[in-house]
Amino acid sequence: xxxxxxxxxxxxxxxQGMTELIAKYGKLLQGIARNILGNALDAEECANDTYLSVWxxxxxxxPRSLAxxxxxxxxxxxxxxxxxxxxxxRNSHYAIALDELGESIPALGNAESETEARELTDGINRxxxxxxxxxxxxxxxxxxxxxxxxELAAQMGKSPHSVSVxxxxxxxxxxxxxxxxxxxx
Amino acid sequence: MKRENISKILSGIDPAFVEECVTRPSxxxxxxxxxRLAVLxxxxxxxxxxxxxxxxxxxSILGDFWGSYGEHLQDPQEQxxxxxEDYADWLEGEHQMVDKMLDIAGKTTPQNxxxxxxxxxxxxxxxxxxxxxxxxxAMGCQFQRMNLQAPIQFDIDLNxxxxxxxxxxxxxxxxxxxxxxxxxxxxxxxxxxEIAARLKRDGKVTFMAWGSWLSDHVYANGEDLGxxxxxxxxxxxxxxxxxxxxxxxxxxxxxxxxxxxxxVTLNYCVQQVVYQLEGSTxxxxxxxxxxxxxxxxxxxxxxxxxx
Numbered sequence: 001x002x003x004x005x006x007x008x009x010x011x012x013x014x015x016q017g018m019t020e021l022i023a024k025y026g027k028l029l030q031g032i033a034r035n036i037l038g039n040a041l042d043a044e045e046c047a048n049d050t051y052l053s054v055w056x057x058x059x060x061x062x063p064r065s066l067a068x069x070x071x072x073x074x075x076x077x078x079x080x081x082x083x084x085x086x087x088x089x090r091n092s093h094y095a096i097a098l099d100e101l102g103e104s105i106p107a108l109g110n111a112e113s114e115t116e117a118r119e120l121t122d123g124i125n126r127x128x129x130x131x132x133x134x135x136x137x138x139x140x141x142x143x144x145x146x147x148x149x150x151e152l153a154a155q156m157g158k159s160p161h162s163v164s165v166x167x168x169x170x171x172x173x174x175x176x177x178x179x180x181x182x183x184x185x
Numbered sequence: 186m187k188r189e190n191i192s193k194i195l196s197g198i199d200p201a202f203v204e205e206c207v208t209r210p211s212x213x214x215x216x217x218x219x220x221r222l223a224v225l226x227x228x229x230x231x232x233x234x235x236x237x238x239x240x241x242x243x244x245s246i247l248g249d250f251w252g253s254y255g256e257h258l259q260d261p262q263e264q265x266x267x268x269x270e271d272y273a274d275w276l277e278g279e280h281q282m283v284d285k286m287l288d289i290a291g292k293t294t295p296q297n298x299x300x301x302x303x304x305x306x307x308x309x310x311x312x313x314x315x316x317x318x319x320x321x322x323a324m325g326c327q328f329q330r331m332n333l334q335a336p337i338q339f340d341i342d343l344n345x346x347x348x349x350x351x352x353x354x355x356x357x358x359x360x361x362x363x364x365x366x367x368x369x370x371x372x373x374x375x376x377x378x379e380i381a382a383r384l385k386r387d388g389k390v391t392f393m394a395w396g397s398w399l400s401d402h403v404y405a406n407g408e409d410l411g412x413x414x415x416x417x418x419x420x421x422x423x424x425x426x427x428x429x430x431x432x433x434x435x436x437x438x439x440x441x442x443x444x445x446x447x448x449v450t451l452n453y454c455v456q457q458v459v460y461q462l463e464g465s466t467x468x469x470x471x472x473x474x475x476x477x478x479x480x481x482x483x484x485x486x487x488x489x490x491x492x
Contacts, residue, residue, distance in 0.1 A: 025207075028207060064200070065200050065201070065203075065204040067203070067204045067207040068200035068201070068203040068204040068207075069200070071203050071207070072196075072200065072203070075196065076196070079192060079196075094192075095188065098188040098191045098192060099188070101191055101195075102187055102188065102191050108190065108191045108194055109187035109188070109190050109191050110187075110190065111190050111193075111194060112190060117190065117193050117194050117197075118197065120194045121194050121195075121196075121197030121198070122197075124194065124195075124197075124198065125197070125198065125199045125202070128198070128199070128202055129199075133205070136202060136205070136206070137205070137206050140198060140202050140203060140205075140206040141206050143195050144195055144198050144202075144203060144206070145206065161412075161426070164411075164412065165410075165411040165412060165413060168411040168412070169411060172409065
């Protein structure tokens with residue numbers, strides 16, 4: 001079913017809307033949660049929380065992109081469950097992905113103020129806008145959706161090694177770009 | 186906090202990009218199945234032809250290594266990707282890659298240049314063949330291990346100042362495997378025999394050996410190309426990985442393109458390790474890793490050489 005129809009059903013408070021949303025995006029949302037939490041049971045609970053959040057949010061929200069809206073909620077729900085006090089443990093794809101990015105561009109981890117973080121986010125968005133679609137896909141799937149390198153390799157039909165290298169090159173380019181923009185020391 | 190900060194930054198990724206990435210880019214999947222199959226069959230036939238030509242013409246490391254990957258792809262027992270929905274696309278892509286690799290393997294320039302890690306050293310890398318056409322590079326090399334020049338030292342005195350930088354002795358649980366197969370530092374059968382004989386004779390043996398390996402990252406004219414050399418085989422042969430040196434999916438950085446020659450740097454890592462076997466226990470201690478950049482310059486095959 002098209003997203004617009006799902007949103008219309010949710011506006012009518014029809015449970016059919018939720019059924020359609022789960023059928024269309026359930027796997028994706030659960031995947032995001034599993035990547036971040038590293039645990040299938042927690043991921044399932046997190047996905048259920050996400051459905052409830054979406055149900056509560058629409059209406060009044062009328063998202064321009066239902067997929068991005070649901071992904072953001074799933075990601076935020078998973079992150080709030082994420083045990084930051086276990087920060088030293090690399091127990092999920094997400095922790096590994098964040099460390100990977102942090103090791104390549106250490107300054108990202110030091111951006112503590114809201115303003116700094118927002119400027120870097122804007123810089124990353126401008127960088128992504130200028131990239132080839134496939135590179136943008138790799139970056140977003142790896143660092144936003146927290147897909148593992150092996151999953152990305154399978155999705156793209158490439159070897160894990162070539163995906164790793166490509167991600168490495170993208171991180172290098174991003175660092176150069178952010179430096180050039182004056183956003184990194 | 187570090188991860189939390191990065192996570193906060195990433196949370197603001199433009200929803201348009203997130204939406205774009207909900208479904209994967211699938212340019213290749215737009216091919217009709219029949220066309221895919223035809224290309225697949227054609228690629229497989231071409232691969233066989235190229236494979237035979239490459240082996241018949243001359244044995245080269247690149248031809249051997251890359252050709253064996255092509256043969257591996259044709260093995261009906263090769264099931265690793267059969268569970269994938271896009272198996273035909275994947276296989277087609279791999280065959281096309283092998284075609285490109287074998288094409289390059291047939292155009293390499295034979296070399297025989299040994300680059301030591303230090304003047305006079307027996308440890309280093311020998312360049313055996315090379316290829317650079319301004320857009321792509323490839324190399325076949327042999328790794329000369331550090332233990333060629335520095336054999337195992339028995340009867341060492343750990344109180345000697347030379348061992349001041351040694352780390353703490355740590356237990357290892359692979360006593361039996363170590364005696365049978367050795368490890369990165371103990372590669373020769375005669376060394377393993379000597380260690381076993383001394384252990385049997387004295388009940389304890391302490392010795393120092395050298396480990397050496399290549400750092401994953403390869404540099405071209407100072408640019409980090411990423412981890413891009415293949416595994417080193419037991420005889421030390423390895424290739425610069427074909428997937429990312431401009432041959433496959435990732436291009437060489439612009440600063441490395443269309444030059445008369447290019448300098449490739451591999452980082453040779455060396456480490457001293459002390460082992461102590463006593464009864465049926467194994468302990469070891471490592472020294473700090475020393476890194477030696479090994480620079481190998483290769484000429485552009487497509488440009489006339491100065492005489």
